Amino acid sequence: MSPVLPSSEVGVKINEWYKMIRQFSVPDAEILKAEVEQEINEMEEDEYLLIYYSLMKFRHQLMLDYLEPVTVRVRPTIDELLEKIEASNKGISGLLCYYSLFFRGMYEFDQKQYVKAIGFYREAEKQLIHVHDEIERAEFHFKLAEAYYGMKQSHVSMHHVKQALDIYDQYELYKVRKIQCLFVISGNYVDFKRYEKSLPHLEKALELSKQVNNNERLLSSAYYNIGKNYGDLEEYSKAEIYLKKAAEISEKYKLGNLPHSLFTYAKLLFKQGKTSEAIQISKKGLSSAIYQGDKLFESLQKYLEALYINAIDQMGIKKTIDYLEKNKNYSYVEDIALDTAAVYAESKQYDKSYIYHQKMIQTQKQIQRGECLYEF
Template sequence: MSTGVFVYEVVMQQLNDFYQLMLSQQLIKASELKKEIDEKIEQIKDVKEEEKQHQNLLLYYSLLDFKYKMLTDRVSIRKDSFDVMNDSINETTDTLIAYYYHSFKAEHALLFSNYNEARRQYEEAESLLGHISDELEHAEFYQKYAVLHHHISQMLTSIEYTNKAKTIFEKHAGYEVKVASCENTLGTACIFLKQFEKAEEHLNRSIDLLKKHNADKLILVVRHNLGLLYATQNLSTLAIRHLSEVTEKIPTHFKALFLQAREHYKLKETATAGELIAKGLKVCQEVGNEEYMYHFSILRSLNDDESVELLEEEVKKGITYFKDQDLWDYVEEYSEVLAVRFRKLKNHEKVSDYFDVCYEAKQKLLSKGALK
């Protein structure tokens, strides 16, 4: 066996081990192994080799490097972070690596709220999943696909996929953190279905599991969702208590910043809300998250008590985006805000216009089983 073939096989096995460590959320061990892999990859890059085997390995490394950043340093990921891999995929790419490519590209799209692209990529990944025998890989796909369905307000489908994933993870020792992640997804789905008691049970169960594994970063993810749970019930003070812990430890967590700002706005604490809105907008501009720029801009208009004309301008821009992304729950929410505002001004024509938009959104949500 030549030295080149031996090195290839060693690195490929290390990459497989690296992925399994990430899959089971053993990030300290994954970090240690990554250092060894990085050194070997630098040596391989120096070799001028265009063979299919060589290109597959480098693409596999790039994909897993992206996955590692998603788990450990998500805020460093930009809209163009996946571009370097787009030119590497072709008809000669190994099936498993092609599956990872589409699955991770979907995660990247989801990170930037590009739900249509995320759905397309997950469908591509699903078409390749049948060639993969490892049931843990199937569980990972189900869990990620469940998150997408949560974002596009298909909560019952989200719950169905999450339960499929959870059933598999529970059969395997060492995947308790993944079970906790499933509990978190179930909890957030229950929030949107207004099953608040069940939501709290799932989220607290998730935190209990994560505490046993000292998964402090993931606990903050769940704490954000506890904040969402209490915010949805207008328990603003309780929501702020959870959300402020998240934003203090992760100042770039724009979703928590938005929820916290909105709760301060509800309490008429406009100065604090304004500071959080400014921070959130800055973060969204830096990372390129278009969806939350619209959320923050509308909230800023409300918090600053701008004229209804200026508020309408912001809402119309947001509604156009939300319709394009099939986010009909937000179309309903913000058109209702305008309808109520115009009703106070006795502008009945505008009231009628925006209640029509509300009705359209309700029908869209009803058609996909997502009506809240």
């Protein structure tokens, strides 16, 4: 009979595993995961360590789902892992409670449920007193910054992303997170309409992305963000080059951000009047969204069809806006209302343009109210 492993030894290894996850070092994380799985079966009984292990499997899966092609996901789904965790974490407190809430917030963010994500993060913040690891605190501030950016709460997002980047800048091994921080900073500058201040951060992010091996998702995101920024600057030929490159990388490696890339690329082409090319890209975007089960970008592609192909199908546009408002994706409602108002204005239908312009203003007020995210 083999000796029983102390649970403390396994706990140390799980900590090392988590470090590799946070560094996006997949090979090292996979090796440590396999070792932990073996040792879990050999260790002394420890209920709390088993919960920690389950939480880390969940976090490992979130990392893989971000990085890997959609087609290789044959492991247990996030939903299955989530169900196991929620069934076993009744009554947990301290650091385990923090991880449970924090990782659930990350999951909701990936589902584009930004209000839910912020809700879980704010609950996790109550347990932050138990977190003494500086990098983990940076992780928390980064994820909050990312979620608040998604809700266009730009000043709050900037506050958190600065705290995260100040920590990451001290460590060479967290280059991926530094790049993602630069994406959030540039995105907030875009929301401030300071497009010229956004671009240098994205150029730095692209340079750093090229230094990270085997991270096509990061590279495609860098090209995408620069392309979108040039579009905001109305430098459409440059924007098209970068967005096309982003879409090509996402399509080649079957990445989860392909529907997003194709939507923005198609939208740019429609705005330039390149209708036949835009229709092809939009159809491809709709197919990829349906294949990946991405309801948000399925709805947004149908909006492009309603606006640009079906001679302004108001019912189609309303259907998309209703879906977005139901899921509190107000930033997309604002963009849709602005674009629809512009198309009506170009066709001299000023009464209808006014209606969508008012919708944009109402949505901006909704964003500023922040859905009472700061309620005590």
